[in-house]
Amino acid sequence: MTHLPGPIAPPPRLLMGPGPISAYPSVLTAMSAPLVGQYDPFMTATMTETQELYRRVWRTRNDATVLVDGTSRAGIEAVMVSLIRPGDRVLVPIFGRFGHLLAEIAERALAEVHTIETEWGQVFPDAVIEEAVERVRPTLLALVQGDTSTTMNQPLAGIGEICARHGVLFYTDATASLGGNPFEADGWGLDAATAGLQKCLGGPSGSAPVTLSDRAVEIIRSRKRIEAGIREEGDEAASDFIRSNYFDLGMILDYWGPRRLNHHTEATSMLYGARECARLLLEEGVDNVLARHERAGAAMLAGVQGLGLVVFGDVAHKMTNVVAVEIPDGVVGDAVRSDLLEDFGIEIGTSFGPLHGRVWRIGTMGYNAREDAVLTTLAALEAVLRRHGVAVPAGGGVEVATDVFRGAGEAVWTAHA
Numbered sequence: 001m002t003h004l005p006g007p008i009a010p011p012p013r014l015l016m017g018p019g020p021i022s023a024y025p026s027v028l029t030a031m032s033a034p035l036v037g038q039y040d041p042f043m044t045a046t047m048t049e050t051q052e053l054y055r056r057v058w059r060t061r062n063d064a065t066v067l068v069d070g071t072s073r074a075g076i077e078a079v080m081v082s083l084i085r086p087g088d089r090v091l092v093p094i095f096g097r098f099g100h101l102l103a104e105i106a107e108r109a110l111a112e113v114h115t116i117e118t119e120w121g122q123v124f125p126d127a128v129i130e131e132a133v134e135r136v137r138p139t140l141l142a143l144v145q146g147d148t149s150t151t152m153n154q155p156l157a158g159i160g161e162i163c164a165r166h167g168v169l170f171y172t173d174a175t176a177s178l179g180g181n182p183f184e185a186d187g188w189g190l191d192a193a194t195a196g197l198q199k200c201l202g203g204p205s206g207s208a209p210v211t212l213s214d215r216a217v218e219i220i221r222s223r224k225r226i227e228a229g230i231r232e233e234g235d236e237a238a239s240d241f242i243r244s245n246y247f248d249l250g251m252i253l254d255y256w257g258p259r260r261l262n263h264h265t266e267a268t269s270m271l272y273g274a275r276e277c278a279r280l281l282l283e284e285g286v287d288n289v290l291a292r293h294e295r296a297g298a299a300m301l302a303g304v305q306g307l308g309l310v311v312f313g314d315v316a317h318k319m320t321n322v323v324a325v326e327i328p329d330g331v332v333g334d335a336v337r338s339d340l341l342e343d344f345g346i347e348i349g350t351s352f353g354p355l356h357g358r359v360w361r362i363g364t365m366g367y368n369a370r371e372d373a374v375l376t377t378l379a380a381l382e383a384v385l386r387r388h389g390v391a392v393p394a395g396g397g398v399e400v401a402t403d404v405f406r407g408a409g410e411a412v413w414t415a416h417a
């Protein structure tokens, strides 16, 4: 007889890394609701309702507000392959790992990709982006809002106006930041924005909310349709059709729109989960949720500083929901992480690229932007650090973090738009 594994039974975990994070319990409950058929009136009504909820999350009137089935990069890829014509110039300002991802995906979409880079731990001043826009003259500017690899939150409020002045489409990846930091799709002049559920929205990965301006939709609609049968080499139009079926936003919009043209089978359980993420955010109130992230983030920041640890990067521009902490000299970062996981059931994050082995990343997002989650993590970190020979002040982290929650501590920083 071959061994048959038992039903899935994950260990209890407090996910305090840069994402994925522990989902809100009601999101998991929503995802276990019974399935209905693809064109059941309940299903189509739920899709329409979810679109309306996400318009309020994105703060947009964009009719074209949908979910792409897949993780966050499914949303990124859908926007890129649908908006970029081969040979289009795309400008990607890179301030962390996800900027490199946008550049790579734009490259795969056959764009002529131009990048500018800033040091990890910094953001771009508007003037630097405008100078690059004037020099490159791109059709599309692709800019990450919050890059979890460095924890930085790129200010976007002034960028839309620059793009409008130069006739450039403006796209942002807000996966890490949406729902925990201010976001204004219409107010900031965005043509496209994408996200995922597994950061501040407090769900599992697997659904990518996307919103598109009318101008973006017009471009997508103007592209040749594959059904037109334009396939011959050298045919002018042959380079124009969208090179993906799954990520063809024209077809995805037709599926979500009033005509409900058959495309993929909408991932029902992910739809339920995404709907509940947005519903919870709006029920608590966007401003209240942002304030909760700001408070939890400030408490975690004050707490790690209270333990004598050094925070990485331009703290004035960090996201509310994640902090990068320099690993003290002589400490093996991964050994501390594994003790936290095995002894306390707490996960914190490692890092990539230039920060690999240099910092831990600790998140306070979604369901876990909570006092007990912050204090438990700080208490456990203190105990583990002491065991690894770091002279940490007893109770220092928990005490100052508690002060922040009680309103007695310094509001160490305020979130930037």
Ligand SMILES: *Cc1c(COP(=O)(O)O)cnc(C)c1O
Residues within 6 Å of the ligand: 019, 071, 072, 073, 074, 098, 144, 146, 147, 148, 149, 173, 174, 175, 176, 196, 205
């Ligand atoms: C976490 C994150 C992603 C994640 O992409 P997945 O496909 O969901 O793994 C994408 N973009 C940014 C900016 C992120 O922080």
